[in-house]
Amino acid sequence: NAGVTQTPKFQVLKTGQSMTLQCAQDMNHNSMYWYRQDPGMGLRLIYYSASEGTTDKGEVPDGYNVSRLKKQNFLLGLESAAPSQTSVYFCASSYSTGDRKRNTEAFFGQGTRLTVV
């Protein structure tokens, strides 16, 4: 059971380059998330998607875009990479509903370590 799979695991970009981080989940979860993790900052939400075709901004969305065309995939794009986007990126998924009794915990991928030089 793969769970949440992120590709690539490592990436080095030059300032101004673009790239897409890919995330796939095989748990049929409706909600997916992108977080970034920086030392001493915990995990901060970049974007989330409550269902296929819908996305919403999180705490730190500037410089990023996302796409949720299929339920199992959530893509994070960097249009013009900046050194401030050097970070570890985590994708997560969960089954979330308005019914508090049915919400479940988030499952995380292994992370993508991105360096922008």
Added chain:
Amino acid sequence: AQSVTQPDIHITVSEGASLELRCNYSYGATPYLFWYVQSPGQGLQLLLKYFSGDTLVQGIKGFEAEFKRSQSSFNLRKPSVHWSDAAEYFCAVGAGGSQGNLIFGKGTKLSVKP
């Protein structure tokens, strides 16, 4: 707005000693609360969660946590720490509704002395 505070950035305990990691949250309703653990270079693994009911919850790897509404706390405990417990620990609160996203504390790094 919801928030999570982990007051201790770094804690060192001796192997076999007891452990308590602190977590305080700010949330308007009954929160969903979680503890995750992250080993170096790895993703996050769920240790335990609280949705409702019994305020003392048991998790994996011998961890437990107690929800105290009056103190807005959800502290993580383990009676006897093992060297393999060295990792970073994150407390998180669920944002609620249909969104399901988590708000994380900044983490507590646990070191274990032999």
